[in-house]
Amino acid sequence: MLCRGSNGKFHIMSHFRLKKEDVLFGLIMFVITFTIWLVDRYPIF
Numbered sequence: 001m002l003c004r005g006s007n008g009k010f011h012i013m014s015h016f017r018l019k020k021e022d023v024l025f026g027l028i029m030f031v032i033t034f035t036i037w038l039v040d041r042y043p044i045f
Helices: 020-041
Strands: 002-004 010-012
Touching: none
Parallel strands: none
Antiparallel strands: 002 010
């Protein structure tokens, strides 16, 4: 799994040590992606 480090370069994440910012960012991106998919699939809004 690729993960962007603090120095801006990509490195391989060999372990599952996550920070709160990473979890929050991933959750926000998931919600945005799911919302876009839901609106695109069911145009009821």
